[in-house]
Amino acid sequence: MNRTDRLYALREELRRAGPTGRTAAWLAAKFEISIRTIKRDISTLQYGGFPVWARPGPTGGYVVDASATLPPVNITAAEASALAAALAVCRNQPFARHGAAALTKLLAVMDERTRTQTQCLSERIWINDADQLIPSGVLGPIEQGLQDRRVLNLVYRDENQQETSRRVDPQLLASLAGHWYLIAHCQLRGQIRWFRLDRIQHATLTVKPAIDVPLADIGHPPTSAHTVAPQS
Numbered sequence: 001m002n003r004t005d006r007l008y009a010l011r012e013e014l015r016r017a018g019p020t021g022r023t024a025a026w027l028a029a030k031f032e033i034s035i036r037t038i039k040r041d042i043s044t045l046q047y048g049g050f051p052v053w054a055r056p057g058p059t060g061g062y063v064v065d066a067s068a069t070l071p072p073v074n075i076t077a078a079e080a081s082a083l084a085a086a087l088a089v090c091r092n093q094p095f096a097r098h099g100a101a102a103l104t105k106l107l108a109v110m111d112e113r114t115r116t117q118t119q120c121l122s123e124r125i126w127i128n129d130a131d132q133l134i135p136s137g138v139l140g141p142i143e144q145g146l147q148d149r150r151v152l153n154l155v156y157r158d159e160n161q162q163e164t165s166r167r168v169d170p171q172l173l174a175s176l177a178g179h180w181y182l183i184a185h186c187q188l189r190g191q192i193r194w195f196r197l198d199r200i201q202h203a204t205l206t207v208k209p210a211i212d213v214p215l216a217d218i219g220h221p222p223t224s225a226h227t228v229a230p231q232s
Contacts, residue, residue: 002136004140006041010027010031010041011045011101012104013030014062015064016104021055021061023060023062024039024042024061042062075114077121080103080107084122085122086099087100088125092134092139093134093139093175093180094143094180094197134200137202140203141204142173146170146171149210150170150208151187151206152169152203152205153166153203154167154168154195154200154203155201155203166188166193170183170184170210171192171212171213174194174225180197182194192219
């Protein structure tokens with residue numbers, strides 16, 4: 001598990017623990033790392049705005065502020081299983097980890113009966129586990145760059161196996177013809193370019209703000225494509 005994945009998992013573990021919290025020793029054992037690393041990870045989460053604090057005393061530990069947890073929600077086992085199925089299809093795809101974290105939050109506040117029904121129903125849904133292979137460490141920076149509107153440095157290998165370094169302004173993520181693409185303004189070419197995610201060898205997030213290219217200047221998606229924005 002890389003550090004980004006561990007931070008996500010650590011955050012959700014603390015959410016699940018609720019007011020009971022978790023000690024540094026307990027977390028270190030679960031994630032098979034040192035207590036010192038746990039403390040460093042907690043500091044990173046706090047610096048990022050996650051409301052976790054240390055509770056002193058012999059039974060102390062790290063506790064998440066109650067305001068960061070969800071109240072009970074009215075969601076059925078079929079609805080939760082549908083979300084689980086959609087996430088399973090998209091495993092290791094853009095924003096899949098965020099979706100898994102959201103589902104974990106929902107499961108944590110469901111009543112025990114509905115949570116058990118969800119488990120039973122989900123076990124009867126099979127997904128062919130054949131994901132597009134995206135290099136490790138690529139998705140995190142791209143997701144963050146798109147979300148925060150920040151420039152990315154890419155090492156890209158084209159169809160001829162030639163590698164180039166690119167500095168890009170991320171604009172869109174698109175899934176077309178069986179592949180995921182980062183659509184970005186390439187500062188080297190001065191134009192919009194489509195970068196296949198499985199060909200991006202390395203991605204680094206910079207602190208420089210990315211320019212926003214109007215969607216009309218990027219083009220229009222195929223008639224079979226659409227955004228994932230919730231429909232009102």
